[in-house]
Amino acid sequence: MKRNIKHVTVLGSGTMGSQIACHFANIGVKVLLLDISPKELNEEEKKKGLTLEDKEVRNRIVNGSLQRVSKMKPSPLYKKEYINRITTGNFDDDLEKIGESDWVIEAVVEKKDIKASLYEKVESHRKETTIVSTNTSGIPIHDLIEGRNESFKKHFLGTHFFNPPRYLELLEIIPSPGTDRDLVDFISEYGDKYLGKTTVVCHDTPAFIGNRIGTYCTMLTLELMQKMELSVEEVDVLTGKFVGRPKSATFRTADLVGLDILADVAGGIYNNCPQDEEREIFKLPDFIQTMLKNGWLGEKKGQGFYKKEKDKEGNTTILALNLEDMSYHEKDKPRFAIIDEVKKKDSTEDKLEAFESGSTSTVGTFKKMYLNVFGSDNDKAIAFFREFYYRLFAYCSHRIPEITGDLYKVDEAIKAGYNWEYGPFEIWDILGFDDTYKHMEKAGCLPSDWVHSMKMKGFNSFYKVEDGYRKYYDQEAGAYKIVPGSDEVISLDNYRDKHTVFSNDESNVLDIGDDILLVEFTSKSNSIGLGVMEGVNKAIDLAEDESTDYKGVVIGNEGENFSVGANLGMIAINAFKGKIDVVEKAVESFQEMSMRIRYSSIPVISAVHGRVLGGGAEIAMHSDAVQAAAESYIGLVEVGAGLIPGGGGTKEFAKRAADSFEESDPNTEHVQHRLMTIAQAKTGTSAHQAFDLGYLDTSRDGISMNKRRVVTDAKMRLLQLLDKGYAPPDKTKVKVLGRSALSFFYTAIVGMKYGHYITEYEEEIARKLAYVMTGGDVTGEMEVSEKYLLNLEKEAFMELVQNKKTLKRIESLLKKGKPLRN
Template identity: 45%
Template sequence: IDKLTGSVIGRPKSATFRTADVVGLDTLAHVANGVRESGVEANDFNNVFSLPEYIQKMVDNNWLGSKSQQGFYKKVKNAEGKSEIHGLNLNTMEYELQGKSSFPTLELTKNIDKPIDRFKVLIGGKDKAGELYRKSLGALFAYVSHKVPEISDEVYKIDDAMRAGFGWENGPFEIWDAVGVQKGTELAKEAGYEVSDWVKNVETFYKVNDEGQSIFFDKNSGNYSNIPGQEAFIILDNIRKNKTLWSNSGSAIQDLGDGIINFEIRSKMNSLGGEVLDGLNRAIDLAEKEYDGLVIGNQGANFSVGANLAMILMMAIEQDWDDLNMAIAYFQKSMMRVRYSSIPVVVAPHGMTLGGGCEMTMHADKVVAAAETYIGLVETGVGVIPGGGGTKEFALRTSREFHSDDVKNNRLRDAFMNIAMGKVATSAYEAYDMGILENHKDIVVVNKNTQILEAKKVAKLMADQGYTQPIEQKVKVLGKDALGMFYVGTDQMLTGKFISAHDKLIADKLANVLVGGNLSEPTVVTEQYLLNLERETFLQLCGERKTLERIQYMLQNGKPLRN
């Protein structure tokens, strides 16, 4: 059940039973009983809120979930002393190690990125998963239809409540629209419920008007009404049909109006491959010729998880070094175009903004970040250093802070530690402290829904004030003196068994780039000098067997290998 009711349908990973453990079974019982007892109408679904016997037994046994260390799940030590998660067998009421579940219906949705697009496939499943989706969604649709007007007169308010309060990516009426109003009504009937009479007049709960704003079916008037506050949003899904100027398999360009265009990354997990970089360069070309500014933003779950690792692994295994070198150089050139184009470029990161996504953000003229942004350079976790200008950019930013009487090595050490440890800021505000966002130019918005519009306003303002194309900067690097400090530090870390030999190799090569290579004294160099050094180091590390092991492990398991 938890596999079927979690992230696959746009709900929290804790899904159903794990969520009950986190909240507490006693709380679950109180809430369910309270809802059941307060129901007065025939359609209050009171039977749904009647607790099964096993929940009452769990409450009596004080198996309340996380607060009592056991509920539907329990952490136990196996014979080898390692922790395992055991699940409660509801027939025997004993805990046991659960095997992995597999459903053919889920396999059909693997290539569908957005949860909202999966529902049509899920309800057609021929296995138990399909049966669960049909029954649960049918009951859900019937239930929410009868909560209008009891809970709210407007369907969008119920959807807003489920998104904000329960972490659903899509509200119940949005999901109903996704499967079709008539189909949803049929599912409710098959599940043994009837939807409310007002739904019979509905063709669809939501539409998009000519201005690209969402409108909803108003039960009271029988017509469609505007959702208040929509004027503060730009919803890319709504403008995609009429405002898309160009698209390929991984990206698209939309006209936001007022002379500003948007570049949207739309690849799987918003990874940055060749098709995305081609789109980015096309967007900059178009903005420089015909528009006033460019926003780089999307409204997916994450801004970008970074470069296309599968492509890098394939090239490295085949030892196709020339093509890999060209691919990295193209990435670097694209980031430098973000920095040095003739029009203002505003990047709007949110969610996971890792590796290349972070590098793109750091090269923007300005950043309009969502408060909930997890951003950082995480390349050491896959055995390489940031190769798209991230290492260069930290060296550049650190050199700006050098003062004549300052202990310069300490400032450089902070940048080194952020990259070497793959540190990720857990919010946009922490990104200021790490030097990824800059106080003098970058801003944070709390409401992610307003982010694209806010970024557009910033780009427009910069253009109206007379944007001047920047010139490439010089970077002061410290050379051998600082390099010795880093080598001593990594030696001590290795001796103390805090890092592996491969970690040390990566860290030493990273340090070499940050200090500008094996220079005899502090020297002023160009950005391109550091980019060349960065790219050469990236390629060297791709030739290491343990780096390839790390990349492969990340692709297979979604987490870093510390070999």
């Protein structure tokens, strides 16, 4: 049957329930959020003379929960006004309203009897076609449908969102024995396309996939920590960004999640998985028991593995827990030789290979280089990595087919739920299937029989790319199968080997089919340097060349971020050395590239995600259209570096302001809005907010909920432009407001300085920005060319880049990653 989700009811307004409600509101769905009504009045209600029958009282719990969640940072909402899409109520008065809902999601306390009682009421009010799901992470799904009728069972399943639901991509789908298979397929597709999730169908086993493997990783880390006498800080160095995991690593993550949550999940696995060969690892160590007893549960209690203290001057110091005496000390910055060595490596694959070998060349060379300096630290780090990964690989292999029959689902769950760059089986492939297998056997970490069988058949990787598709080893079939959904979505990994038409150190140009080219940035942090500009120009050259069949260009990538902006390092080095001509040439080249993107004879679409800053935003804004992942954070942030946008961004905002003028009233408000956006380095906290800030345009730009689909969606947009008969935009003049508007802005800027909103140097930057956006030294309203504005922009940029205060700002960003306000 055809389904549409227009109305959703969420039962339970706790942290998860309210955030799930917010995420459905994000995508435009009407939401009813319900919770229990209070049993007694609070003091404030008594003073007001209210009774338990007053609506304000009866909805106090749900309204309070929603209000608290709406103030969370980062926000669960794309835009704060989306909260108006949520209506609140209580179980006693409003449960019958679920008859209007297409989907009812239960997120109440993790107690079977409470859920069962609620389901009985839901059953009497739901429509025949209403989906009912539970967000439980610990209660077996099949236990929750006891006593329900066949229609309820057919439409019931587990939908386990990870916290926070907006930001963590994993949605585990757990059918019961009676769940309609078509419903499972529908929820999987809906979660992918509309909620932006990586949807993984799991077996109904304790902790499902994500938490079963993720909790094992945490508990294994705790065991190795004690065994190898590692500190809290050392473990977080070894389990953080350096191995492709979140910077919160192990213990900062535990503090964020809550130690009580970790204890509950670990205890549930221990109690409910008697056949697990590593069951004993899920027992809580003594120091965790002590922390629980002390109430040191993490951030929500002010302390856990870390805590913050402020000195008399108000400066914050981070303290770390010493597990030997359970006292806190100022956080250390541990050093490991292997970590220092792999810092030189760019990719996670290279880092993991270094850990496997013990060095970038040989273990012997590594020890000769570092043993005398670092003592046993070097060996301790390598020993940790080897035992951790060998045991993890073995454990994951033994969970198949227990928790899932498909190994790719383990990797997808860990990547989407725990933000790992690669999943366990992918890491095994990176380290080399055969060699790692031998090392695991030698270490006594024996994988499951199906892995041995796979090896005996001559297969030497869990994944491979074949005929343009990513395939995984299916242990039941004993053969490779296409990863489901990968044939619908473009993955650049599938194109690089055979479809690269141009490459340099900072970019690739790939043929992604249908005569469309894609420019992929490969520079550090996808920063924009000469190599990126060369790649963009080369792709446009090829598409404009009548001797080729290419018709258009997509600019996009699959990095953590689309681009953090122009290569500040290159600018700083040349500016410090006095090579101003080199910087000026780079600015001119960037401007030329931006204008070429705008006026080329073929369509160019930018597919953006993550941080889209500075030059990244300038590339996007000059494209024919932008396809933005919902989680895109777009901003012209050059002021933080003591500069103004110099790759066409200042010109473009002046042009967009002019395009907003009403013919009879070209007032300063439109210019002021965009000037302040640049001057305050405002960055959208979502693609939705980027429209309000002027970075995206409702007349041409679109949003993809799932970032994995953004390149595919951008290509489809490009093909649609071609089908309609693409023609490049006409070059037009830009109306500027001249001296009167400039005087107005100068006065406002001075007022901001005297009000201590901006520094003296920020006043200087803002004045230059205003000068460019009002058209420079022109007497009044007039039309100028884009080239004229670009020259003003370049001149202001070059004046600023030679100022010592700008160079100090750039230096602070490069060394500390923090803006300096001087």
